[in-house]
Amino acid sequence: MPMAQMGFGRRVAQIGGRDVTIVGVGGVATHPAFQRRGVGHRLLRDLHAFLLTLPDVEFAFLQCREEVAPFYERGGFTRVPNAARYLDPDEGHWVTDAGPTLILPVHGALGDWPVGERVNLRGLPW
Numbered sequence: 001m002p003m004a005q006m007g008f009g010r011r012v013a014q015i016g017g018r019d020v021t022i023v024g025v026g027g028v029a030t031h032p033a034f035q036r037r038g039v040g041h042r043l044l045r046d047l048h049a050f051l052l053t054l055p056d057v058e059f060a061f062l063q064c065r066e067e068v069a070p071f072y073e074r075g076g077f078t079r080v081p082n083a084a085r086y087l088d089p090d091e092g093h094w095v096t097d098a099g100p101t102l103i104l105p106v107h108g109a110l111g112d113w114p115v116g117e118r119v120n121l122r123g124l125p126w
Helices: 039-051 066-074
Strands: 004-015 018-030 059-063 078-080 084-087 094-097 101-105
Touching: 004 039, 018 039, 039 059, 039 066, 066 078, 066 101
Parallel strands: 018 059
Antiparallel strands: 004 018, 059 101, 078 101, 084 094
């Protein structure tokens, strides 16, 4: 039985006219039998430690449902007012999602994030 999972992938996104190397995070889930035991936070901590070994990654990036945003905030992510543009895999056209959007600084400083600018993911979401 799977206990927990997380997907992530590196991408150069365009944010406010500038290229920013991000790692998008998605598909984070913990089996109900293992929730509230710190498994999810260990995944986030291990992700951050791994990303620190990738010198070109500026930020981790994700969008989620409002009810799970506090989980990511407790795991070190910061909420930012950025919408994301991506190719919808089901509809085959470009959509804009206003969030919640959260970032985790890796080799970029939180103050370097282009606040309020649209994040063009240049492809499919995670």
